[in-house]
Amino acid sequence: MRLTKISLLCTAVALSGCSWLQSIEIDPTRDWTANQLYSEARAAVSEGTWEVARDYYTKLEARYPFGSYAQQAQIDLAYVNYKDDDAAGAILQLDRFLRAYPNHPNSDYALYLKALATLNERDGWLAELTTQDLADRDAQAARDAFDIFKELVARFPESRYAPEARRRMHELVNAQADHQLATARFYYDRKAYIAAINRAKVVISDFQTTAARDDALVLIADCYHELGMYDLEKDTRRIIELNKIKPKAEEDDSWLPSLW
Numbered sequence: 001m002r003l004t005k006i007s008l009l010c011t012a013v014a015l016s017g018c019s020w021l022q023s024i025e026i027d028p029t030r031d032w033t034a035n036q037l038y039s040e041a042r043a044a045v046s047e048g049t050w051e052v053a054r055d056y057y058t059k060l061e062a063r064y065p066f067g068s069y070a071q072q073a074q075i076d077l078a079y080v081n082y083k084d085d086d087a088a089g090a091i092l093q094l095d096r097f098l099r100a101y102p103n104h105p106n107s108d109y110a111l112y113l114k115a116l117a118t119l120n121e122r123d124g125w126l127a128e129l130t131t132q133d134l135a136d137r138d139a140q141a142a143r144d145a146f147d148i149f150k151e152l153v154a155r156f157p158e159s160r161y162a163p164e165a166r167r168r169m170h171e172l173v174n175a176q177a178d179h180q181l182a183t184a185r186f187y188y189d190r191k192a193y194i195a196a197i198n199r200a201k202v203v204i205s206d207f208q209t210t211a212a213r214d215d216a217l218v219l220i221a222d223c224y225h226e227l228g229m230y231d232l233e234k235d236t237r238r239i240i241e242l243n244k245i246k247p248k249a250e251e252d253d254s255w256l257p258s259l260w
Contacts, residue, residue, distance in 0.1 A: 050084040108159035115148035177207035193223040
């Protein structure tokens with residue numbers, strides 16, 4: 001009787017062991033080469049299956065950390081995070097890549113993607129954003145993105161992304177100038193004239209090469225009039241008239257680095 005119980009116990013243990021072994025999932029990618037992992041990850045990106053792509057890129061980095069595929073996988077993984085609404089994760093990944101490989105052939109793209117992630121633009125450089133879209137963005141994010149675009153243009157002036165970076169810089173500056181001017185008008189409409197003047201002066205000091213500057217001067221003159229400060233109003237309107245007859249300089253990018 002005792003032997004029968006022992007036999008039954010051993011059988012139960014054996015069966016439970018088999019059940020446990022069957023529950024272990026075997027990784028189908030365990031024998032894949034770096035090329036296979038990278039190819040499958042790229043295919044997953046094309047299909048928009050971000051979790052699958054992230055899994056393959058992560059395994060590629062872990063198994064083949066010193067190859068060229070691993071380097072590219074870091075950039076691609078940042079792109080996956082960016083497209084999967086994880087802008088912060090994309091930025092961390094790109095910072096890691098740029099520190100490790102500052103002279104990598106794709107550093108220009110890494111900077112460009114970092115700037116887009118900083119603006120949290122999900123559709124990237126294919127998106128046609130309006131000035132109002134950019135004006136509504138956080139001012140600090142706009143400044144940070146501007147600095148990243150500026151670094152890209154300075155380090156890689158011949159990059160395929162440089163023209164787009166310059167365009168973005170123009171948009172960011174003009175949009176933020178418009179945003180500051182709109183805020184000044186908001187104060188003016190509510191008869192907060194001192195606050196309106198202070199905000200309009202930000203446009204003149206920080207965005208003096210934009211079209212918003214002249215509108216800011218007009219607003220300041222109007223505020224002085226409402227405050228009964230007629231001498232200051234007169235001086236401001238004299239500056240406005242001088243700006244009208246002053247010849248405009250040819251447009252170039254030389255003014256961009258001096259802003260922000």
